[in-house]
Amino acid sequence: MDYLLTETGRSDLGALLTVRSLYAFDFDGTLAKIVRDHHAARLARPIRFWLEELGKRAPTAVISGRSVGDLRSRVGTAASHLIGNHGSEGPHTRQEDMQQVRETSHGWLQWVNDRFRDELARSGVVVENKSYSLSFHYRTTDQRDKARALISRIVAELSPPPRIVLGKSVVNVMPPTASHKGTALLEYMRRLDCSAALYVGDDVTDEDVFALRDARILTVRIGKKKGSSARYFLKRQAEIAEVLRLLVEVGDQSIRTWSGCHEQGAAQPLQQPNE
Numbered sequence: 605m606d607y608l609l610t611e612t613g614r615s616d617l618g619a620l621l622t623v624r625s626l627y628a629f630d631f632d633g634t635l636a637k638i639v640r641d642h643h644a645a646r647l648a649r650p651i652r653f654w655l656e657e658l659g660k661r662a663p664t665a666v667i668s669g670r671s672v673g674d675l676r677s678r679v680g681t682a683a684s685h686l687i688g689n690h691g692s693e694g695p696h697t698r699q700e701d702m703q704q705v706r707e708t709s710h711g712w713l714q715w716v717n718d719r720f721r722d723e724l725a726r727s728g729v730v731v732e733n734k735s736y737s738l739s740f741h742y743r744t745t746d747q748r749d750k751a752r753a754l755i756s757r758i759v760a761e762l763s764p765p766p767r768i769v770l771g772k773s774v775v776n777v778m779p780p781t782a783s784h785k786g787t788a789l790l791e792y793m794r795r796l797d798c799s800a801a802l803y804v805g806d807d808v809t810d811e812d813v814f815a816l817r818d819a820r821i822l823t824v825r826i827g828k829k830k831g832s833s834a835r836y837f838l839k840r841q842a843e844i845a846e847v848l849r850l851l852v853e854v855g856d857q858s859i860r861t862w863s864g865c866h867e868q869g870a871a872q873p874l875q876q877p878n879e
């Protein structure tokens with residue numbers, strides 16, 4: 605894992621600009637700073653600005669654990685594609701598959717509410733219904749060990765057994781048939797006819813993309829971490845603004861250079877009669 609903002613990293617970013625690439629990002633902890641209140645996460649002004657600028661030049665996507673509706677209220681039109689529920693919610697998934705995933709998730713929610721509503725409330729665990737998955741949040745509780753033990757007990761009893769993805773103070777459970785961030789990114793590359801992609805994320809669910817180890821995808825993790833499959837890392841979340849700015853400005857520069865060469869080339873034939 606190497607630091608992205610070095611000569612090699614910048615040159616790898618630059619290479620993306622020479623082909624049709626998809627620029628995809630996780631939301632919480634990547635485009636938006638992690639905040640104690642899950643509902644307060646938002647895009648900082650420079651990040652929104654550079655993301656919008658990049659989106660005018662190339663396809664961009666946000667692939668998040670949040671629902672598409674939730675993402676839309678935070679990202680708006682700053683990114684061209686919004687993919688929710690860790691990759692399982694979006695126009696790329698088949699209606700029948702989505703329906704099946706929804707039904708499984710809904711069944712789990714009912715069962716959890718019937719049996720554990722009071723116990724969850726006492727432990728300070730908030731269950732978020734994301735239609736296609738459930739998230740057990742324990743960021744705001746003081747009894748973290750107790751909360752985690754309760755969540756483990758519940759999750760172990762879910763039927764069918766879920767795909768479990770641990771996040772920062774959150775346990776996400778997804779129906780086993782749901783697509784993940786890695787499959788979603790590949791599907792979008794195919795749909796948008798992109799031969800390369802950038803993917804930046806900060807959490808365990810993002811390892812589904814990093815672990816593809818697909819040479820066409822430049823993978824970046826927010827924060828260096830042992831055991832991560834990402835190729836590069838950024839030291840801080842705020843550095844994402846610098847990456848977006850670089851992509852926009854370097855991209856524009858190469859277009860200007862190319863236009864310059866083109867004009868020179870066009871001027872040359874005028875000299876030919878003297879040769």
Ligand SMILES: [Mg+2]
Nearest residue numbers: 630632633807
């Ligand atoms: Mg994240």
